[in-house]
Amino acid sequence: MKIIDAHLHVFPHEEYAERIARAANHENSLTHLKSVYEDLGIIGGVVMGNRPLEDTRPEYAPFLVYCVGLDRIPLGPEYVKKQAKLVEEHFQNPQCVGLKLYPGYQRFYIYEDWMEPFYELAVKYNKPVAVHTGLTASEDALLKYSHPFVLDEAATKFRDVQFIMCHFGEPWYTDAAAVIEKNPNVAVDLSGILEGKIPDFEAFTRKKHMYLERMRGWLEYLDCYDRFMFGTDWPLANLEDYIEFTKYMIPFEHWDDVFYRNAVRIYHLPFTGKEA
Numbered sequence: 001m002k003i004i005d006a007h008l009h010v011f012p013h014e015e016y017a018e019r020i021a022r023a024a025n026h027e028n029s030l031t032h033l034k035s036v037y038e039d040l041g042i043i044g045g046v047v048m049g050n051r052p053l054e055d056t057r058p059e060y061a062p063f064l065v066y067c068v069g070l071d072r073i074p075l076g077p078e079y080v081k082k083q084a085k086l087v088e089e090h091f092q093n094p095q096c097v098g099l100k101l102y103p104g105y106q107r108f109y110i111y112e113d114w115m116e117p118f119y120e121l122a123v124k125y126n127k128p129v130a131v132h133t134g135l136t137a138s139e140d141a142l143l144k145y146s147h148p149f150v151l152d153e154a155a156t157k158f159r160d161v162q163f164i165m166c167h168f169g170e171p172w173y174t175d176a177a178a179v180i181e182k183n184p185n186v187a188v189d190l191s192g193i194l195e196g197k198i199p200d201f202e203a204f205t206r207k208k209h210m211y212l213e214r215m216r217g218w219l220e221y222l223d224c225y226d227r228f229m230f231g232t233d234w235p236l237a238n239l240e241d242y243i244e245f246t247k248y249m250i251p252f253e254h255w256d257d258v259f260y261r262n263a264v265r266i267y268h269l270p271f272t273g274k275e276a
């Protein structure tokens with residue numbers, strides 16, 4: 001089975017990234033990532049961008065494509081014109097497959113009227129908009145901006161935009177399910193739910209049974225496995241664990257869609273299987 005990692009990060013050699021990679025039994029390096037991808041049959045990945053917006057030719061490795069991220073920059077009506085111009089330059093780069101928003105980490109509602117220029121470009125260039133939803137990794141973030149409900153208003157207002165709810169709104173699965181059921185232009189990635197290395201998967205499923213059963217229950221309720229994508233949030237979690245976890249969550253007959261086909265279709269990926 002071919003696999004695409006629909007959500008990862010490429011961090012420089014900084015203390016935070018080294019630490020989380022080590023905790024996941026990995027190394028924070030592209031060479032290591034490539035070899036783990038090869039071992040596990042992951043043919044490519046979609047990087048959620050964290051680099052400066054001005055860097056419009058970021059040159060990721062050939063087995064990677066990226067979503068340009070609006071990360072750690074001031075956002076608001078006074079900045080949007082200049083930033084939209086840069087986003088458009090990214091969209092003209094064949095390696096750029098979408099836009100990534102970081103609400104929660106950044107204090108803004110994704111459905112604000114002033115966001116419209118970004119969404120117009122997303123429609124014009126046929127690029128999905130991936131949105132961080134759910135819990136955040138830092139305490140100074142604000143969850144009201146990353147609750148899955150913010151996607152309801154954005155998806156309703158900007159109907160022609162293909163949104164991706166990153167992390168399935170974790171742990172607000174009930175609320176996330178309502179937003180997904182109501183809005184056909186919302187797809188989901190299942191990244192960011194694990195972190196570190198799971199020493200014993202059986203023990204993990206016993207300990208977290210309520211959480212895992214609820215999540216699986218809402219997946220079954222939605223029954224739209226053509227809108228869910230495998231993703232790891234590398235370097236946050238062990239990749240082998242992540243595949244096992246996703247197989248545990250998704251019925252066998254939908255593995256091909258969730259691990260591969262949906263990402264190719266939703267992100268319009270160029271991967272052929274020879275990249276990694």
Ligand SMILES: [Zn+2]
Pocket residue numbers: 007008009048192233
């Ligand atoms: Zn992420």
